[in-house]
Amino acid sequence: MIWRRWLPWVLLAGIATGALVVGTHRSPPSSSPDARVMHTAGEVRCPVCEGQSAAQSQAAASVQIRDQIRQELAAGESEQQILAGLERAYGPSILEKPQATGVALVVWVLPVLAVLAGAGGLAFAFRRWRARLQWQTGGPSEADRRLVDDALRSREAPA
Numbered sequence: 001m002i003w004r005r006w007l008p009w010v011l012l013a014g015i016a017t018g019a020l021v022v023g024t025h026r027s028p029p030s031s032s033p034d035a036r037v038m039h040t041a042g043e044v045r046c047p048v049c050e051g052q053s054a055a056q057s058q059a060a061a062s063v064q065i066r067d068q069i070r071q072e073l074a075a076g077e078s079e080q081q082i083l084a085g086l087e088r089a090y091g092p093s094i095l096e097k098p099q100a101t102g103v104a105l106v107v108w109v110l111p112v113l114a115v116l117a118g119a120g121g122l123a124f125a126f127r128r129w130r131a132r133l134q135w136q137t138g139g140p141s142e143a144d145r146r147l148v149d150d151a152l153r154s155r156e157a158p159a
Contacts, residue, residue, distance in 0.1 A: 037070045040079050043096050044069075044086055053096055 038055045044065060046057035054062040054069075065086065072082045086094055092104070140148075 033070065033073065036073055036079075037066055040069045040073070040082055041066045043079070043083060045094055045096055047090055047094065 041055035041062070042053045044054040046052045046054050046059055046062045047065075048059050048061045049057045052062075054065040056062075068086075069082055072085070077085075083095065
């Protein structure tokens with residue numbers, strides 16, 4: 001019977017996870033050269049602008065990065081090779097989404113673990129509080145039951 005209580009929560013978590021996956025999925029770039037350049041430049045931060053990608057910024061550094069990406073794509077390099085070269089040239093902070101390895105992996109995983117630990121702690125605390133409350137109160141007394149029965153009877157009695 002416990003599955004009846006947890007099934008809606010499991011379904012809700014599955015739906016929320018599915019919505020997050022669909023919402024964060026990027027469509028593959030189209031095959032036109034300009035679209036591929038802009039897609040790859042969207043993965044790179046503007047080195048001189050705050051909060052803009054190299055695809056969004058019109059700064060000279062971003063224009064230079066887009067030109068470099070265009071040349072490397074024309075030379076047959078893959079997006080991953082281009083991003084790795086930009087990371088070597090500018091450092092790991094140039095990437096909009098840093099690689100999930102080493103310390104960066106901790107940065108990606110730690111918030112998820114903290115949320116899960118917090119949810120688990122809350123569930124444990126609520127279960128303990130509920131058990132303690134039920135133990136302390138022991139449920140309704142006979143006097144409480146008589147009081148409720150009398151109130152229900154008085155409502156049913158014609159006025």
